[in-house]
Amino acid sequence: MSETTTQAAGPATPTHCPYCALQCGMSLRGGPEAVEVVERPDFPVNQGALCGKGRTAPALLSSRVRLTEPLVRRPATGRLEPATWEEALGTVAAGLRRTRTEYGPDAVGVFGGGGLTNEKAYALGKFARVVLGTSQIDYNGRFCMSSAAAAHQRAFGLDRGLPFPLEDIPRTGCVILVGSNLVETMPPALRYLTELRDNGGTLIVVDPRRTRTAEQADLHLAPRPGTDLALALGLLHLVVAEGRTDEDFIASRTNGWSEARAAAMAHWPELVERITGVGVPQLREAVGMFCGAESGMVLTARGPEQHSKGTDTVSAWINLCLATGRAGRPLSGYGCLTGQGNGQGGREHGQKADQLPGYRKIDDPAAREHVARVWGVDPQTLPGPGRSAYELLDALGGDVKSLLLMGSNPVVSAPRAGHVEERLRSLDFLAVADVVLSETAALADVVLPVTQWAEETGTTTSLEGRVLLRRQAVAAPPGVRSDLEVLGGLAALLGHEKGFPADPEEVFEELRRASAGGPADYSGITYRRIAQEDGVFWPCPEEGIGDHPGTPRLFLEQFATPDGRARFVAVAHRAAAEEADEAYPVLLTTGRVVSQYQSGAQTRRVDELNAAAPGPFVELHPLLAERLGAVEGEPLAVVSRRGRAVGPARISAGIRPDTVFMPFHWPGEGRVNSVTNPALDPTSRMPEFKVCAVRVERAHGA
Ligand code: SF4
Numbered sequence: 130m131s132e133t134t135t136q137a138a139g140p141a142t143p144t145h146c147p148y149c150a151l152q153c154g155m156s157l158r159g160g161p162e163a164v165e166v167v168e169r170p171d172f173p174v175n176q177g178a179l180c181g182k183g184r185t186a187p188a189l190l191s192s193r194v195r196l197t198e199p200l201v202r203r204p205a206t207g208r209l210e211p212a213t214w215e216e217a218l219g220t221v222a223a224g225l226r227r228t229r230t231e232y233g234p235d236a237v238g239v240f241g242g243g244g245l246t247n248e249k250a251y252a253l254g255k256f257a258r259v260v261l262g263t264s265q266i267d268y269n270g271r272f273c274m275s276s277a278a279a280a281h282q283r284a285f286g287l288d289r290g291l292p293f294p295l296e297d298i299p300r301t302g303c304v305i306l307v308g309s310n311l312v313e314t315m316p317p318a319l320r321y322l323t324e325l326r327d328n329g330g331t332l333i334v335v336d337p338r339r340t341r342t343a344e345q346a347d348l349h350l351a352p353r354p355g356t357d358l359a360l361a362l363g364l365l366h367l368v369v370a371e372g373r374t375d376e377d378f379i380a381s382r383t384n385g386w387s388e389a390r391a392a393a394m395a396h397w398p399e400l401v402e403r404i405t406g407v408g409v410p411q412l413r414e415a416v417g418m419f420c421g422a423e424s425g426m427v428l429t430a431r432g433p434e435q436h437s438k439g440t441d442t443v444s445a446w447i448n449l450c451l452a453t454g455r456a457g458r459p460l461s462g463y464g465c466l467t468g469q470g471n472g473q474g475g476r477e478h479g480q481k482a483d484q485l486p487g488y489r490k491i492d493d494p495a496a497r498e499h500v501a502r503v504w505g506v507d508p509q510t511l512p513g514p515g516r517s518a519y520e521l522l523d524a525l526g527g528d529v530k531s532l533l534l535m536g537s538n539p540v541v542s543a544p545r546a547g548h549v550e551e552r553l554r555s556l557d558f559l560a561v562a563d564v565v566l567s568e569t570a571a572l573a574d575v576v577l578p579v580t581q582w583a584e585e586t587g588t589t590t591s592l593e594g595r596v597l598l599r600r601q602a603v604a605a606p607p608g609v610r611s612d613l614e615v616l617g618g619l620a621a622l623l624g625h626e627k628g629f630p631a632d633p634e635e636v637f638e639e640l641r642r643a644s645a646g647g648p649a650d651y652s653g654i655t656y657r658r659i660a661q662e663d664g665v666f667w668p669c670p671e672e673g674i675g676d677h678p679g680t681p682r683l684f685l686e687q688f689a690t691p692d693g694r695a696r697f698v699a700v701a702h703r704a705a706a707e708e709a710d711e712a713y714p715v716l717l718t719t720g721r722v723v724s725q726y727q728s729g730a731q732t733r734r735v736d737e738l739n740a741a742a743p744g745p746f747v748e749l750h751p752l753l754a755e756r757l758g759a760v761e762g763e764p765l766a767v768v769s770r771r772g773r774a775v776g777p778a779r780i781s782a783g784i785r786p787d788t789v790f791m792p793f794h795w796p797g798e799g800r801v802n803s804v805t806n807p808a809l810d811p812t813s814r815m816p817e818f819k820v821c822a823v824r825v826e827r828a829h830g831a
Pocket of ligand 1: 146147148149150151152153175178179180181182183184314315316317318
């Protein structure tokens with residue numbers, strides 16, 4: 130982790146990092162040409178600490194590579210060339226209108242992002258349903274935490290990443306951290322685990338790689354990729370066999386135990402050892418640690434979630450918490466470490482295919498009635514649920530002919546990315562709003578240059594469910610507009626003069642009303658309160674503004690199900706969509722490195738980050754390297770049934786010999802998502818990024 134920059138010495142604007150869901154507090158001073166990051170030790174979550182991404186985030190504000198004028202593709206040259214805003218917005222409106230008239234509203238797609246503020250996500254969802262009348266809207270957050278969200282919903286009746294604040298972690302007895310590499314993904318959060326151990330608590334890390342996070346653990350379990358579900362079931366089996374269940378809790382606070390218990394008992398330890406590669410003694414040790422403590426938490430991230438059985442896998446970990454009474458009690462529970470900056474808020478306010486604002490379901494008549502009233506439209510005119518993110522991308526050029534895309538770069542971040550790129554190229558019309566000419570924007574017919582985090586105000590909701598205010602700290606350069614201005618301008622051109630204000634606080638005031646009474650109720654939250662209180666945890670219903678304190682800790686009295694009881698879900702292990710075989714004998718898993726963020730569209734354009742992490746690599750075990758005859762640094766090709774990615778060998782004894790790892794932040798020949806499998810989870814529609822079968826070859830031959 131890089132240390133933060135300067136001690137505060139003058140007036141600075143308190144705000145938050147533009148990147149991950151930790152939403153570290155920072156202040157900004159100066160600008161717009163020279164913006165300085167100032168540490169903000171008063172913000173409790175990160176207490177001044179930042180990783181290198183947050184510390185260098187201002188670099189993109191004045192970067193030469195950022196877009197400052199709209200671009201329109203000229204038929205004469207086939208190239209994107211500068212245009213006025215009037216021409217660019219007119220071309221987008223005409224393109225979307227043409228498709229709608231010719232093929233109907235569902236031929237127009239909308240694709241959003243987990244980095245968009247709550248106000249933008251809300252306005253984008255409203256724009257799709259009210260202005261375009263399309264059901265075809267989803268966002269890249271579907272790729273991030275949708276399996277955990279689905280498992281949360283079915284167990285607890287509510288999805289908030291963490292049902293408790295991070296500050297509770299050091300005071301619990303034992304944490305099982307599943308598929309999360311905090312050292313690389315959100316380094317300032319590592320202190321919560323360090324404090325846990327300093328306080329005498331224990332840490333179990335589940336990861337096929339011995340990551341720098343796993344090195345901090347008291348116990349590291351390294352299952353084969355794609356077998357976390359079996360591992361969780363095996364642990365629950367042992368909990369039952371060793372008489373460590375909390376029968377009072379099960380009887381008084383849950384339903385469905387007998388079926389879940391029976392499913393777990395079919396996964397006896399020796400079978401689980403065969404499936405996962407984790408030995409029975411280690412399984413017993415983990416159960417001893419977890420159940421031997423007074424309290425405990427299970428935290429998952431993308432490792433167990435990005436699978437074709439991700440929802441069931443998270444359910445299995447939740448079952449373990451419920452069976453041991455580690456849920457709905459102080460200092461205990463299950464939580465998901467959300468990834469993207471506004472991954473949580475982005476899925477609460479309407480850019481997800483099946484949702485309306487306030488985490489309401491789009492097929493619920495009462496929800497439609499409520500939101501339609503706020504929007505001033507007839508509920509009958511609101512479309513129903515649309516396709517999930519990958520299914521929407523896969524349909525491009527088929528029955529979806531035009532696409533409006535904001536805050537996402539699926540050419541790099543989507544699974545089977547070569548196919549997705551081809552689908553994008555086949556569209557009749559593509560419009561992209563972005564800060565830089567990302568790989569996806571480069572394919573567009575129109576590119577709209579938009580403001581960045583520090584140039585605009587808006588709210589985000591962190592992984593804790595804490596609603597935060599990112600304040601504008603510097604003026605935007607001439608020539609760019611905010612996403613809200615873009616949506617307002619397009620709405621006006623498409624016949625909706627009103628209902629799409631550019632002022633974020635005005636949008637938030639409407640969002641409050643739209644969310645009132647819903648599961649994610651923001652109606653008691655105001656910009657003023659957020660500013661005064663270091664953020665407000667939802668749900669926070671309006672009881673006379675300022676009266677409701679917000680809800681840092683959920684489920685202590687009851688769960689959010691109709692009868693207030695948590696639901697066990699009976700799940701059983703099943704194989705990954707693609708297993709290793711003779712032709713593709715190795716398993717590939719993917720992830721992140723500390724100096725890059727998601728598709729890299731922003732961080733690859735920051736010199737310091739690029740210098741620290743200039744390209745992908747193929748991490749492999751010395752035994753596999755020896756079998757291939759490969760040496761450190763030599764280019765290796767990772768090949769699946771879908772494509773090929775190349776990177777230099779990084780040989781490490783910390784990875785299983787049957788597995789290779791590649792980070793996913795780069796385009797071109799190093800694009801590992803050319804290789805990944807888009808097999809979807811049947812419930813969450815999450816693609817299986819975390820495991821597929823590959824062969825590894827020396828890229829330049831033997
Ligand atoms: Fe930004 Fe996340 Fe790094 Fe904090 S940990 S500085 S929020 S990228």
